[in-house]
Amino acid sequence: MDLSDVMFTLYPYAKSLHIMAVLSWMAGLFYLPRLFVYHVEQAENVQDAIPIFLTMEEKLLRIIMRPAMYVSWAAGLFIVLTPGMVDWSYVWPWTKGASVIAMTWFHHWLLLRYRDFKEERNTLTGRQFRMMNEVPTVLMLVIVVSVIFKF
Template identity: 65%
Template sequence: MTDILYVIYPWVKSLHIMAVISWMAGLFYLPRLFVYHVEKAQAVNGAEQIFFEMEDKLLRVIMRPAMIVTWICGLIMVFTPGIVGWDWTWPWVKGAAVIGMTWFHHWLMARRKDFVEGQNTLTGRQFRMMNEVPTILMITIVLAVVLKF
């Protein structure tokens, strides 16, 4: 089993990076869609339905599959012997940040549900502020992995 993990490692790592890019794109874009949904949807007849569809497809077609692939590939790499030393700090920092990223993903799903049910209470400004969460987590992850602190 170990031999196969070493053989597929470059492919898994490549797929992981591609999935992370896709997931992050969604995590950056969906809060921005929420900003426009709050601030602009009522101004144009039928726009709210367009926002519902865009938000739903972004979550279901791009973000959820990308998150799942990110996690699967990440776990495969973690279980590849010699890749991660658990006595190092960086894997723990990255792991905590990835869990934070996953929490944020689920928080966004809950906010979308609020929109659909007509129960959104957040403002465009609040969504703009929450749009910084994935940026902070991304910086933390990249620095942890590259600098290996």
């Protein structure tokens, strides 16, 4: 049994792991900007709320989002490197790849915004965070349409 055979055998497991990790990562990408909205708009109205928001945001990033992003990438790379699974002559693997890179950039952008909150230098408004909350939705649409329709 050569490496290609092993990869082909493990492919459904990698694909399942990839889907589960992406679901977890996306949940965080949707929820963290919403937490930032509440952090900006409500934290100062409630006594001792700021440390609670910071704890929630930090744990979401560190315990859920970061590991889910790493597993999404690792399983996704395994999938695309499995011989015969991706036809690179189509557009869809490239649109999906570009969208995943953009999603990773967005993840890091959120991490920087968390650091701004932690260091008490956030300048963005709740409205701006609401608008940024649409970024993962648009990227998800591109990824899902690309993978399902394989144009």
